[in-house]
Amino acid sequence: MASAKEIIAYRVAQDLKDGDVINLGIGLPTMVANYIPEGVEVTIQSENGILGMDRVANEGEELKDVINSGGQPVLITPGACFFDSSMSFGIIRGGHVDVTVLGALQVDEKGNLASHVVPGKMVPGMGGAMDLVVGAKEVIIATTHTQKGVAKILKEITLPATAVKCVDKIVTELCVIQVTDAGLELTEIAPGVTVEEVQAQTEATLIVSGDLKTMAVPAE
Amino acid sequence: MKNKIVSVQEAVSHINDGCSIMIGGFLGCGTSELMMDAIVEKGVKDLTIIGNDTAYVGVGAGKLICAKQVKHVIATHIGTNKETGNQMTSGETEVTLVPQGSLAEKIRAAGMGLGAVITPTGVGTDVAIGKETMTIDGREYLVEPPVRADVAILKGSIVDKAGNVYYEGTSKNFQEVMAMAADTVIVEAEKLVEVGELDPNYVMTPAILVDYIIVGGDK
Numbered sequence: 295m296a297s298a299k300e301i302i303a304y305r306v307a308q309d310l311k312d313g314d315v316i317n318l319g320i321g322l323p324t325m326v327a328n329y330i331p332e333g334v335e336v337t338i339q340s341e342n343g344i345l346g347m348d349r350v351a352n353e354g355e356e357l358k359d360v361i362n363s364g365g366q367p368v369l370i371t372p373g374a375c376f377f378d379s380s381m382s383f384g385i386i387r388g389g390h391v392d393v394t395v396l397g398a399l400q401v402d403e404k405g406n407l408a409s410h411v412v413p414g415k416m417v418p419g420m421g422g423a424m425d426l427v428v429g430a431k432e433v434i435i436a437t438t439h440t441q442k443g444v445a446k447i448l449k450e451i452t453l454p455a456t457a458v459k460c461v462d463k464i465v466t467e468l469c470v471i472q473v474t475d476a477g478l479e480l481t482e483i484a485p486g487v488t489v490e491e492v493q494a495q496t497e498a499t500l501i502v503s504g505d506l507k508t509m510a511v512p513a514e
Numbered sequence: 515m516k517n518k519i520v521s522v523q524e525a526v527s528h529i530n531d532g533c534s535i536m537i538g539g540f541l542g543c544g545t546s547e548l549m550m551d552a553i554v555e556k557g558v559k560d561l562t563i564i565g566n567d568t569a570y571v572g573v574g575a576g577k578l579i580c581a582k583q584v585k586h587v588i589a590t591h592i593g594t595n596k597e598t599g600n601q602m603t604s605g606e607t608e609v610t611l612v613p614q615g616s617l618a619e620k621i622r623a624a625g626m627g628l629g630a631v632i633t634p635t636g637v638g639t640d641v642a643i644g645k646e647t648m649t650i651d652g653r654e655y656l657v658e659p660p661v662r663a664d665v666a667i668l669k670g671s672i673v674d675k676a677g678n679v680y681y682e683g684t685s686k687n688f689q690e691v692m693a694m695a696a697d698t699v700i701v702e703a704e705k706l707v708e709v710g711e712l713d714p715n716y717v718m719t720p721a722i723l724v725d726y727i728i729v730g731g732d733k
Contacts, residue, residue, distance in 0.1 A: 340684075341614060342540045342541075342543075342566075342684050342687055343540075343683075343684045343686055343687055344684060357683060358671075358682055358683060359543055359544065359671065359681075359682040359683035359684060359685040360683040360684055361540070361541065361543050361684055363540075365540075365541035365542075365543075365594065376683050376684060376686060377686065378618075378681075378686040378687060378688070378689070378690045378691065378718075379540075379566070379614065379615075379617075379618040379686075379687050379688050379691070380618045380619065380622050380690070380691050382615075382618075383614060383615025383618050383619070384615075386615060387615050387633065387634070387635060406638075417592075417599065417602070417611075418591055418592060418593025418594075418599075419567075419589060419590055419591035419592050419593060419611040420590065420591070420611060420613050420614075420641075421590050421591040421614055422590070422613070422614040422615065423613075424613040424614075424615075424616075424635050424636055424639065424641065425613050425614060425615035425616070425635045428634050428635045428637075429615075429634075429635075454639065454640050455638055455639045455640075456639065457635075457636075457637075457638065457639065458637065458638035458639070459638075
């Protein structure tokens with residue numbers, strides 16, 4: 295059976311459209327690239343200065359001075375290009391990235407996101423996250439539904455915000471949630487999971503869509 | 515033509531106690547290790563370093579952190595160098611974290627002669643604390659002041675003897691904006707070529723911005 299992370303990455307990938315420019319955060323979001331549907335061609339941006347990023351390079355096939363934003367040597371696709379940080383974040387902030395996929399520590403019913411800092415415990419810095427969630431046309435949060443049983447989808451975030459009112463969609467191993475002006479709308483639910491079970495693991499009150507669908511999951 | 519090619523020793527004579535230094539590179543990709551080593555050897559203190567990150571322990575800007583030469587770090591991310599985090603927690607080193615796109619633009623603004631950057635990034639977050647905001651067409655923006663430095667330390671993949679620079683792949687990162695925003699600009703040439711050998715179409719940093727060239731790389 296697929297792991298929670300595989301289920302999430304697979305589902306996020308189904309939303310991508312042919313021609314999309316996407317930016318994938320480090321960790322789980324990176325796995326989205328493994329599930330891009332057939333016939334859909336996307337251009338992956340890496341904020342350190344690549345459009346047309348391919349997979350991580352194996353030993354011996356590294357390109358000179360070509361890394362991803364996590365510092366790993368990567369390959370590039372035909373037609374790729376490199377640019378400096380100012381251009382890279384112009385592309386991001388200027389709305390030229392269609393979809394950004396990031397993880398979250400907490401997300402709330404207004405679409406506020408906390409993803410970069412736990413004061414006193416984990417203070418690595420925001421890197422490019424604040425610009426990405428402000429600038430991308432669509433912000434998809436890819437996260438496990440809870441953190442060791444503790445809810446991450448809240449009425450109001452308690453950790454410092456990465457950005458306010460920025461999240462469009464939340465994809466977890468249990469469901470898909472759309473952020474709307476009225477609150478969090480449960481639009482899809484994983485096979486074998488009940489609405490009550492999802493709500494029990496969510497602090498925010500979910501609005502169940504009148505058109506609740508079954509979430510697409512990877513084939514066995 | 516003025517000779518810009520100097521020894522590492524001469525280049526490092528421009529780095530003194532209390533200097534602010536922009537360090538090109540992203541997790542060490544595009545960082546002049548020659549200059550980092552020379553600064554460590556010189557032992558100058560109370561530096562302010564400005565750059566994307568502090569790389570790793572023993573790599574790039576991380577070398578200056580580990581040698582405890584840094585008073586203030588202005589960066590977007592320090593998570594890859596645990597020593598920076600330790601010094602921040604103990605209070606030895608001040609760390610100012612800046613969103614990556616905002617840092618690039620703040621440096622660019624300084625180099626381009628602009629008074630500030632007006633950006634939506636950071637609105638409603640801790641980054642906005644103490645900063646002026648503006649509302650333009652109904653959207654809120656932060657007013658981010660420019661960032662300058664005494665010295666910029668860059669690394670070019672190909673540099674001609676006049677100081678024109680080409681950066682390979684993702685080694686461009688912050689280097690082009692940094693080249694404009696410091697009083698003194700030092701470039702390590704991974705490969706040094708004669709004037710005329712670097713195609714003008716591939717020049718990313720014009721020679722007039724470069725003060726000193728040190729020869730590194732494939733020696």
